[in-house]
Structures are given as C-alpha cells and as structure tokens.
C-alpha cells in the first residue's frame with residue numbers, strides 16, 4: 001500500500017462519515033442491535049435482513065426480552081431468514097448475557113454460542129470500541145487491491161489469516177468500530193467485486209492495485225467446485241391436512257422446524273414443482289411430487305418418526321423453513337385456482 005497509515009485512516013473515515021448508508025442498526029446504536037445485526041447478516045444480504053431486523057426489534061427489543069421467549073417463538077420470528085442455527089445461538093447468547101452480563105473482551109464473546117473470530121471482533125470494535133480488526137470478504141477484497149497482492153487463496157480463512165497483520169496495523173485506535181465499518185462499506189459499495197468504482201474511491205492514491213491497472217482481477221480465489229444433487233419431496237394432501245416432517249430438538253440444522261418430507265429418491269413422473277437453490281457449495285434441485293398415501297414410496301416413509309399431518313387452517317402456526325412455506329403456499333394457491 002502507498003502512503004502513510006495516518007492519512008489513509010483519515011481519508012477513509014472522512015468518506016465514511018459523509019457517505020455511509022443509513023441502516024437501522026446504525027440509528028441510535030446499542031450493543032443489542034449490533035449483536036442482532038451481526039447474527040442476521042451472516043451469509044445474508046443487507047436488503048434481505050432489513051425487514052426482519054425491524055420486526056425482530058419490535059418483538060424482542062433487548063437481551064432480556066429475547067432470553068424470556070420460548071425457542072418456538074424465536075424460530076417463528078426468524079422464519080424465512082434461513083440458517084436457523086443462528087436464531088438458536090442468538091437465543092442462547094441472550095440467556096447467557098441476561099444471566100452473566102456482557103463480555104468485556106473478544107475472548108469473552110467467543111465463549112458465547114454462535115460467535116467466531118469475525119463476529120467477536122465486529123461486536124467488540126463496533127459496540128465496545130475494542131481495537132480488533134474485522135476481516136470479511138469485502139475487507140479481503142479492499143486489502144488485496146490496496147496491496148496489489150496476486151496470491152491465489154485456497155479459502156476465505158487463508159485470505160483472512162494473510163491480511164490480519166495489515167488490518168491490525170491499519171485500524172484506527174481512536175475509532176476502531178467506525179474504521180472496520182468503513183473498510184467493509186468501501187468494499188460493499190465502491191471497491192465492488194466487478195468493476196470497482198476507483199474514480200470515486202476515497203483511498204485511490206493509496207492503492208497499488210489501481211496504480212498497476214489490475215484491481216478488478218483481484219483477489220484471486222481458488223475456484224470452489226459446486227456439488228449438484230436432487231432432493232425429492234412429498235406433497236401429500238388429504239382431507240385438508242398436509243403431511244409434514246418435524247425435525248427433533250437435537251437435529252443439527254433444522255431443529256424444531258418442519259418441512260415437506262423427503263422421499264428416498266425421485267419417483268417416476270413429473271414433479272408438481274421444482275426449484276433450485278444454493279446452500280454453501282451445493283446446488284440443490286428440489287422436486288416436489290404429489291403422491292397418494294397408497295404409493296409404495298409413501299408407504300415406506302410413513303413409518304418414519306417426526307411425520308405429522310397438519311390441518312391446513314393450522315399451517316400458519318407451524319414453524320416451517322422459509323422456502324417450504326413459499327412452496328406450500330404456491331401449491332395450495334394452484335390447487336385453489338384449479339378448483340375454482
């Protein structure tokens with residue numbers, strides 16, 4: 001990176017103070033709002049989080065209110081945001097903070113559920129003024145370009161480790177939270193993955209990648225191979241009841257949530273609905289099949305624990321995973337229009 005660290009900080013923070021996006025967790029910020037936003041923003045875009053954040057704050061305005069809620073209520077409020085382990089961890093964290101008080105350093109935060117090094121540094125710096133650098137994908141992109149570093153990184157963690165010393169050196173000890181947010185904001189809005197807006201960049205004169213004319217080819221990340229698979233699901237509607245599969249409380253991913261039951265394999269015949277979705281490095285084709293209770297494949301799965309029939313009028317009260325609620329709503333609407 002070119003130039004002096006002190007001028008870099010000043011330039012970046014002045015830009016951030018003038019141009020930062022107005023986000024609800026930045027309005028009258030509190031520790032609770034910072035923690036909540038960090039949990040919701042894990043693997044989820046800001047635009048998706050905004051409506052959930054507002055509703056959540058109305059229902060659970062602070063750690064005590066969240067700690068007092070049942071897990072079922074918490075999951076219902078999270079419904080549609082995905083990665084439900086975050087909701088359960090946040091609930092457990094609220095109980096710990098409510099009972100034992102607020103951690104005062106990043107080590108203390110890391111002992112709480114759902115908190116890794118990134119989230120601990122983000123909460124510690126933004127809400128408590130701790131001089132801890134935060135390195136997310138946006139920050140890696142900015143730092144790689146500032147350094148004109150053409151290393152091919154095998155993983156996000158490898159890139160994070162590489163840039164930790166530089167981030168520690170750059171962070172402004174007087175405003176560590178604002179500095180971290182500014183670097184992330186620069187990556188999200190200006191130093192974008194494709195076609196960075198270098199002409200509008202407040203730190204252009206410090207940037208080696210821009211000077212070398214190859215900023216948009218950085219960072220170099222090893223290509224992840226995408227695994228593709230098909231999941232077949234059952235849509236069994238009988239006498240205005242729908243068959244659902246509820247996951248037990250100790251299930252690793254979807255504890256306490258219900259979904260359309262999975263079939264052992266795609267049956268012959270055309271599905272009534274197909275959707276493709278990406279989860280981590282997997283591309284999953286979901287096929288939903290409307291089969292009767294006498295179909296051999298259905299007979300086979302009916303003995304599975306966790307299956308239950310739910311009257312349609314009670315569906316709204318069931319904690320369904322987000323995509324499944326959308327699929328079921330679409331299929332029921334289609335059925336209704338077919339009956340009309």
Ligand code: SF4
Pocket residue numbers: 142145146190191192196197198201202203204205207209210215216
């Ligand atoms: S000059 Fe361009 S490449 Fe360099 S940090 Fe700014 S936006 Fe990114």
